[in-house]
Amino acid sequence: MEERKLLHSFLAESQKGLPPRRMKDSYIEVLLPLGSEPELREKYLTVQNTVRFGRILEDLDSLGVLICYMHTKIHSVKMSPLSIVTALVDKIDMCKKSLSPEQDIKFSGHVSWVGKTSMEVKMQMFQLHGDEFCPVLDATFVMVARDSENKGPAFVNPLIPESPEEEELFRQGESNKGRRIAFSSVSLLKMAPSAEERTTVHEMFLNTLDPKTISFQSRVLPPNAVWMENSKLKSLEICHPQERNIFNRIFGGFLMRKAYELAWATACSFGGSRAFVVAVDDIMFQKPVEVGSLLFLSSQVCFTQNNYIQVRVHSEVASLQNKEHTTTNVFHFTFMSEKEVPLVFPRTYGESMLYLDGQRHFNSMSVPVTLRKDNFVEP
Numbered sequence: 001m002e003e004r005k006l007l008h009s010f011l012a013e014s015q016k017g018l019p020p021r022r023m024k025d026s027y028i029e030v031l032l033p034l035g036s037e038p039e040l041r042e043k044y045l046t047v048q049n050t051v052r053f054g055r056i057l058e059d060l061d062s063l064g065v066l067i068c069y070m071h072t073k074i075h076s077v078k079m080s081p082l083s084i085v086t087a088l089v090d091k092i093d094m095c096k097k098s099l100s101p102e103q104d105i106k107f108s109g110h111v112s113w114v115g116k117t118s119m120e121v122k123m124q125m126f127q128l129h130g131d132e133f134c135p136v137l138d139a140t141f142v143m144v145a146r147d148s149e150n151k152g153p154a155f156v157n158p159l160i161p162e163s164p165e166e167e168e169l170f171r172q173g174e175s176n177k178g179r180r181i182a183f184s185s186v187s188l189l190k191m192a193p194s195a196e197e198r199t200t201v202h203e204m205f206l207n208t209l210d211p212k213t214i215s216f217q218s219r220v221l222p223p224n225a226v227w228m229e230n231s232k233l234k235s236l237e238i239c240h241p242q243e244r245n246i247f248n249r250i251f252g253g254f255l256m257r258k259a260y261e262l263a264w265a266t267a268c269s270f271g272g273s274r275a276f277v278v279a280v281d282d283i284m285f286q287k288p289v290e291v292g293s294l295l296f297l298s299s300q301v302c303f304t305q306n307n308y309i310q311v312r313v314h315s316e317v318a319s320l321q322n323k324e325h326t327t328t329n330v331f332h333f334t335f336m337s338e339k340e341v342p343l344v345f346p347r348t349y350g351e352s353m354l355y356l357d358g359q360r361h362f363n364s365m366s367v368p369v370t371l372r373k374d375n376f377v378e379p
């Protein structure tokens with residue numbers, strides 16, 4: 001960090017002072033040679049002989065950071081004065097069936113939109129089938145540039161779209177920002193549910209009233225349903241130095257992997273069969289996680305429909321000395337189960353809000369539901 005302090009003088013005072021970049025300046029392709037390097041396979045292997053999705057999340061996170069460094073590179077300086085952190089996983093949509101641990105994987109990506117200090121990165125992943133790399137997933141992350149010591153914001157180079165396709169991507173980046181603001185402004189933490197959502201909650205409440213008693217208190221579960229509070233799984237991680245990034249904080253990818261694996265276990269145990277991830281969205285990195293923290297992960301099924309299970313993971317940290325818990329992330333994962341899953345019923349008002357939030361995330365999924373029958377990606 002002492003060395004990084006010296007890099008402050010390379011930070012721009014305004015965005016205008018930085019040379020514009022093109023999308024191709026940050027474009028990169030990276031090969032993960034699972035097919036040709038069997039010793040690498042072990043790290044990615046699941047017991048069902050598929051590829052660990054948690055490992056892919058880690059790779060996407062590192063790749064996103066690398067892409068941002070390419071966009072902001074100062075050619076005359078060996079080290080970047082910027083600290084790039086993951087602010088948001090906006091969306092990951094799966095678009096391919098099984099991932100084989102025996103075939104090469106290719107990632108590609110580039111910066112697709114920039115604000116003043118933030119950058120949207122689009123990444124794709126492909127897997128070799130025969131002679132061809134076929135698409136597996138599309139991911140959109142938002143990264144934020146901070147100063148050399150990660151203490152305050154730092155400007156990033158403007159981005160100049162060069163073709164109608166690039167202009168469209170840039171416009172999409174702008175509209176993604178608008179969509180995120182709109183989504184968060186109607187958050188159930190700030191506003192009451194819509195009339196339709198209120199009806200849903202009340203109907204669910206009525207469905208759980210015991211017909212034998214005239215009471216709001218006696219609640220019974222309808223057939224093939226589970227109380228939301230009984231769908232929880234929790235875990236604790238000690239954040240060892242091994243998981244730290246170059247800024248001495250815990251890797252965003254590590255946090256995602258741990259949250260994803262807990263979510264997957266929650267979905268499997270809830271559905272009673274194997275679960276396959278179909279979408280990840282709106283993972284917000286609100287606060288950095290310090291090395292040495294205790295990381296408490298709490299996972300819960302908050303919405304289900306047919307074969308689909310929407311899981312939310314809440315992560316909090318506390319230090320050994322200070323027992324006060326601080327929320328660092330909220331993760332949203334959508335899984336598909338091999339068979340139809342039970343309905344999940346909220347018992348309290350707070351749980352009803354979790355249910356509606358889960359339903360909103362489920363409905364915001366962009367991959368058509370019918371596509372997902374052969375979508376087999378595991379932890």
Ligand SMILES: CCCCCCCCCCCCCCCCCC(=O)SCCNC(=O)CCNC(=O)[C@H](O)C(C)(C)COP(=O)(O)OP(=O)(O)OC[C@H]1O[C@@H](n2cnc3c(N)ncnc32)[C@H](O)[C@@H]1OP(=O)(O)O
Pocket residue numbers: 030031032059060061062063065066084085086087088107114115116117118119142144146153180245246249250251252253284285286287288289
């Ligand atoms: C096999 C293939 C693999 C390939 C691998 C290749 C490997 C190569 C190696 C590469 C190096 C790897 C290094 C890895 C480093 C990993 C990075 C991490 O882990 S990081 C660890 C995990 N991450 C963390 O620990 C981060 C924790 N979070 C934080 O520190 C803060 O919340 C914050 C800094 C993100 C924002 O702070 P806040 O006070 O809000 O800041 P401001 O108000 O000042 O706004 C600044 C800008 O941010 C925007 N913006 C903000 N939020 C959001 C959002 N949700 N959504 C969207 N945008 C958001 C906001 O709009 C504004 O934009 P603009 O208008 O200026 O353009």
